[in-house]
Amino acid sequence: MTKTINLTLKVWRQKNSQAKGNLETYSAKNISTDMSFLEMMDVVNETLILEGKDPITFDHDCREGICGMCGAVVNGRAHGPEKGTTLCQLHMRHFSDGDVVVVEPFRSRAFKVLKDLMVDRSGLDQIIQAGGYVSVNTGGAQDANAIPVPQKIADKAMDAAECIGCGACVASCPNASAMLFVGAKVSQLALLPQGKPEAKERVVSMISKMDELGFGNCSNERECEAECPKNISIENIARLNREFIKAGVK
Amino acid sequence: MSLNSNIPEGPLHEKWDRHKFKLKLVNPANKRKYTVLVVGSGLAGASASASLAELGYNVKTFCMQDSPRRAHSIAAQGGINAAKNYQNDGDSVQRLFYDTIKGGDFRAREANVYRLAQISSNIIDQCVAQGVPFAREYGGLLANRSFGGAQVSRTFYARGQTGQQLLLGAYGALSRQIAAKKVTMFTRRDMLELVLVDGKAKGIITRNLITGEIEKHVGDAVVLATGGYGNVFFLSTNAMACNVSAAMRAYKKGAFFANPCYTQIHPTCIPVHGDYQSKLTLMSESLRNDGRVWVPKNPGDKRKPNEIPDQDRFYFLEEKYPSFGNLVPRDVASRNAKEQCDAGRGVGETGYAVYLDFKEAIARDGEDVIKRKYGNLFAMYEKITADNPYKTPMMIYPASHYAMGGLWVDYNLMSNVPGLFVLGEANFSDHGANRLGASALMQGLADGYFIIPYTIGGYLAGEGSSTVSVTDSAFGEAAAQVEQTMDTLLSIKGKRTCDDIHRELGKILWDYCGMARNDEGLEKAKHLVNDLRKEFWTNVTVPGSKSELNQSLEKAGRVAEFLDFADLLLEDASSRKESCGSHLNEAYQTEENEARRDDENFTYVAAWGYAGKEKKAQLNKEPLVFENVTLSQRSYK
Numbered sequence: 001m002t003k004t005i006n007l008t009l010k011v012w013r014q015k016n017s018q019a020k021g022n023l024e025t026y027s028a029k030n031i032s033t034d035m036s037f038l039e040m041m042d043v044v045n046e047t048l049i050l051e052g053k054d055p056i057t058f059d060h061d062c063r064e065g066i067c068g069m070c071g072a073v074v075n076g077r078a079h080g081p082e083k084g085t086t087l088c089q090l091h092m093r094h095f096s097d098g099d100v101v102v103v104e105p106f107r108s109r110a111f112k113v114l115k116d117l118m119v120d121r122s123g124l125d126q127i128i129q130a131g132g133y134v135s136v137n138t139g140g141a142q143d144a145n146a147i148p149v150p151q152k153i154a155d156k157a158m159d160a161a162e163c164i165g166c167g168a169c170v171a172s173c174p175n176a177s178a179m180l181f182v183g184a185k186v187s188q189l190a191l192l193p194q195g196k197p198e199a200k201e202r203v204v205s206m207i208s209k210m211d212e213l214g215f216g217n218c219s220n221e222r223e224c225e226a227e228c229p230k231n232i233s234i235e236n237i238a239r240l241n242r243e244f245i246k247a248g249v250k
Numbered sequence: 251m252s253l254n255s256n257i258p259e260g261p262l263h264e265k266w267d268r269h270k271f272k273l274k275l276v277n278p279a280n281k282r283k284y285t286v287l288v289v290g291s292g293l294a295g296a297s298a299s300a301s302l303a304e305l306g307y308n309v310k311t312f313c314m315q316d317s318p319r320r321a322h323s324i325a326a327q328g329g330i331n332a333a334k335n336y337q338n339d340g341d342s343v344q345r346l347f348y349d350t351i352k353g354g355d356f357r358a359r360e361a362n363v364y365r366l367a368q369i370s371s372n373i374i375d376q377c378v379a380q381g382v383p384f385a386r387e388y389g390g391l392l393a394n395r396s397f398g399g400a401q402v403s404r405t406f407y408a409r410g411q412t413g414q415q416l417l418l419g420a421y422g423a424l425s426r427q428i429a430a431k432k433v434t435m436f437t438r439r440d441m442l443e444l445v446l447v448d449g450k451a452k453g454i455i456t457r458n459l460i461t462g463e464i465e466k467h468v469g470d471a472v473v474l475a476t477g478g479y480g481n482v483f484f485l486s487t488n489a490m491a492c493n494v495s496a497a498m499r500a501y502k503k504g505a506f507f508a509n510p511c512y513t514q515i516h517p518t519c520i521p522v523h524g525d526y527q528s529k530l531t532l533m534s535e536s537l538r539n540d541g542r543v544w545v546p547k548n549p550g551d552k553r554k555p556n557e558i559p560d561q562d563r564f565y566f567l568e569e570k571y572p573s574f575g576n577l578v579p580r581d582v583a584s585r586n587a588k589e590q591c592d593a594g595r596g597v598g599e600t601g602y603a604v605y606l607d608f609k610e611a612i613a614r615d616g617e618d619v620i621k622r623k624y625g626n627l628f629a630m631y632e633k634i635t636a637d638n639p640y641k642t643p644m645m646i647y648p649a650s651h652y653a654m655g656g657l658w659v660d661y662n663l664m665s666n667v668p669g670l671f672v673l674g675e676a677n678f679s680d681h682g683a684n685r686l687g688a689s690a691l692m693q694g695l696a697d698g699y700f701i702i703p704y705t706i707g708g709y710l711a712g713e714g715s716s717t718v719s720v721t722d723s724a725f726g727e728a729a730a731q732v733e734q735t736m737d738t739l740l741s742i743k744g745k746r747t748c749d750d751i752h753r754e755l756g757k758i759l760w761d762y763c764g765m766a767r768n769d770e771g772l773e774k775a776k777h778l779v780n781d782l783r784k785e786f787w788t789n790v791t792v793p794g795s796k797s798e799l800n801q802s803l804e805k806a807g808r809v810a811e812f813l814d815f816a817d818l819l820l821e822d823a824s825s826r827k828e829s830c831g832s833h834l835n836e837a838y839q840t841e842e843n844e845a846r847r848d849d850e851n852f853t854y855v856a857a858w859g860y861a862g863k864e865k866k867a868q869l870n871k872e873p874l875v876f877e878n879v880t881l882s883q884r885s886y887k
Contacts, residue, residue, distance in 0.1 A: 016798070016799070032523075032524050032526065034523050034524060034635075034636075035524070035526055036528075038528065039526050039527065039528050042526065042528055042749070043526055046747055046749065046750070049747050049791060049793055049802060050745070050747065050791070052791075052793065053793070054793055054794060055793065055801070055802060057799060057801055059316060060490060061315060061320055061322070061489040061490055061491050062320075062322060062324065062325050062489040062490075063489070063490060063528060063529045063531075064325055064529075064531050064532075066324050066325050066411065066414055067315075067320045067322070067324050067325065067489060068317075068319070068320060069315055069316065069320045085633070089633055089634070091633070091634070091636070093636055114460055114799065115799045118799070120316070121316060121317065122316065122317070122437065124317070125317050125318075125319075125425065125435075125437075128421070128422065128425045129425045129426075129428050129429040130429065132422060132425065133380070133381075133422030133423060133425055133426045134379065134380050134381045134422065135426060136376075136379045136380055136423075137301075137304045138297070138300065138301040138304060138376060138423070138699045138700070138703065139372075139376075139700075141372070141375040141376045141378070141379035142375065142379070143375055144334070144374045144375045144377075144378040144384075144392055145336060145391050145392055148386075148389060148390025148391055149386055149390050150386075150390050151386045151387065151388050151390065154383050154384070154385070154386040154390075157381075157383040158383040158385075158408060158409060158415075161383050161408075161415060161418065162409075162411065162414075164414075165317065165319055188381065188383065189381050192381050192383065194378065194379055194380070194381045195381050
């Protein structure tokens with residue numbers, strides 16, 4: 001049943017990437033518990049705009065948990081307290097009347113804050129550009145059923161391919177590592193026959209790009225897996241390590 | 251103005267081959283002399299960018315999100331059709347073609363739809379080669395399911411995330427060309443103006459959404475792959491930023507807008523739950539395979555669903571359509587739900603919802619079977635509503651989902667403005683008055699991977715590489731216009747927010763130009779929209795400045811274009827004095843309340859031309875000629 005709650009928000013405000021930021025306090029009043037977290041933010045922003053103030057900038061788009069655009073650290077956790085949930089799919093019924101909620105951007109050396117809660121995640125695109133694909137031009141592909149792929153393998157590849165590239169893994173890792181993100185893409189393509197010819201070059205190239213961009217290394221904290229909104233398993237990091245070692249063996 | 255669709259001569263199945271042979275080619279060494287601007291990075295934009303770059307063209311690609319992987323194609327759930335006939339169940343190019351033409355209620359071009367069906371198989375081959383992890387059978391071959399009422403199993407899928415996986419495949423191909431420096435990627439850009447030089451599309455004006463900088467880009471051709479206009483209704487299944495601005499800028503520069511009144515309303519979405527609601531979430535229509543749709547028989551019955559006995563329930567789809575029951579097409583299911591709610595039988599807090607009940611299916615097949623089929627959907631529903639659909643019926647209601655209408659294009663996917671190509675949902679070409687399930691992904695990728703790479707060459711070869719530069723006066727004028735619009739928006743400093751006005755616009759259109767329309771309501775809506783536009787330009791408030799990251803300013807520009815587009819939508823709906831597919835004018839129904847077409851007078855594409863500010867758009871007609879199919883009345887009784 002719908003009810004309403006009142007919250008106190010402490011939100012990271014930062015004018016641009018050069019400016020110094022700070023936490024500002026806002027009250028969110030009469031928030032329906034059926035709202036999503038981002039709808040609650042919309043309500044706060046509407047009030048700020050009408051008061052002639054600068055609304056809180058945050059990234060968002062599909063609001064159904066698949067585009068990977070939204071994300072913030074809520075009370076110390078990437079995408080908030082619910083397991084396997086993006087921020088847009090987090091509902092206010094998981095909060096209580098009178099709660100103080102701290103909202104900060106995804107933090108990492110590789111994710112520059114652009115404004116308020118919006119960060120620059122283009123590093124993730126650059127890692128994909130370093131080899132996160134199969135090199136095949138349009139046209140000339142053989143019949144789709146020419147190479148059978150065991151269902152188990154296809155399912156594992158799909159488990160990895162579910163990554164939405166939101167960067168929560170990086171934000172929750174004490175080393176700001178992108179190993180889960182890289183591991184997911186390397187796994188998907190290393191598992192499938194179509195990805196095997198380039199497997200060695202791919203893993204080396206993607207890892208070195210990740211290092212170059214300032215992402216940290218993995219020290220098995222498992223925070224990424226715990227906070228991943230798509231429940232991507234760290235099994236993919238293990239596979240990434242295996243692929244990397246294999247690539248070094250001549 | 252006469253519209254030349256440039257449909258090739260010859261029998262239907264030979265048209266595309268003949269046309270490809272006739273198209274002029276650009277010498278491989280010369281391709282690098284041409285620059286193509288691609289706006290949008292969804293299935294159509296990403297696949298076009300990658301494919302054109304692979305051929306050797308220089309490509310500049312623009313998207314409004316922080317990464318090309320975020321485009322809204324990513325949210326498509328169900329699947330992608332292809333006439334592979336892997337299941338040996340009688341599918342063929344001819345059958346996919348016929349199903350699509352009929353599903354579109356005979357308001358699409360035969361030649362375009364046939365080509366789409368022909369290309370469909372290549373798309374699956376291409377995607378598998380890219381490493382798209384489609385669902386497979388135990389033997390390792392690709393799995394299929396039947397979808398959207400099709401009688402054959404031709405839909406390929408990757409769990410409930412087919413759009414995501416196909417988009418990531420195209421994004422991979424695009425990323426490879428970015429690494430090869432054949433594509434320059436511009437993220438976080440809004441296209442704010444199309445630039446014409448001597449009547450031809452030669453560039454665009456963009457705004458860098460981070461810095462606010464206005465940028466000029468020159469190209470030999472411009473490709474718009476900017477998606478649909480479903481967000482004109484404010485609440486829709488589209489992503490928040492989906493907008494019609496690029497298409498409207500092109501329209502105001504002379505490109506025709508075709509069939510805007512064909513808007514698809516999807517029957518199975520999670521209902522609106524409050525005034526703050528920002529978007530609606532689609533639940534795959536596969537749910538209707540096992541769910542029974544009902545409302546309480548007596549208006550105002552407030553009992554809990556499980557307390558209402560069978561004799562007090564009205565299974566309206568099963569009773570009205572005994573042979574198709576709950577599986578009637580999207581437009582029919584949507585209209586009937588609305589009809590029941592309008593009669594006071596709606597359920598939920600707002601009264602705008604109907605039940606979708608799995609009790610009988612669970613009793614028949616067991617909870618395990620239902621969980622295996624729909625587990626992820628049930629979990630998603632519970633996450634959003636906090637109701638458990640295994641125990642209590644789901645509540646659903648129709649929502650704006652897809653735009654069949656779009657910019658007019660010929661067989662080459664070029665608009666009436668030379669050099670301006672339009673792909674995917676942004677064009678009008680293949681779905682007629684109603685789109686079938688799992689056909690949107692097919693069309694976006696067909697356009698981008700397999701049509702534009704050929705047809706753009708035909709245009710560029712005839713054109714020669716451009717001598718235009720950003721110093722050309724057309725660019726300066728366009729940029730000045732863009733700056734002026736932003737200054738105006740920022741200077742109004744009224745009392746209403748963009749969202750507030752957009753929400754009101756959405757409600758007007760939903761009430762008077764949604765699932766069912768009538769002449770009186772459409773006229774009323776025209777006045778309301780007119781008043782609202784005045785309200786917007788005198789009473790909107792946009793904080794901040796234009797030389798910084800300003801999400802309110804981005805929104806304001808989009809709402810301004812939606813307000814103008816609303817006129818076009820209403821004009822098209824009121825001029826089409828018939829019902830067809832998704833467009834139902836209440837005055838034109840069969841005795842059984844089905845859409846009644848008027849083939850004698852309305853078998854045409856309505857292509858609207860811009861006549862100037864505050865002037866009525868001009869109607870151009872492209873007659874539709876059917877040589878290979880017989881027009882018939884749809885019936886689902």
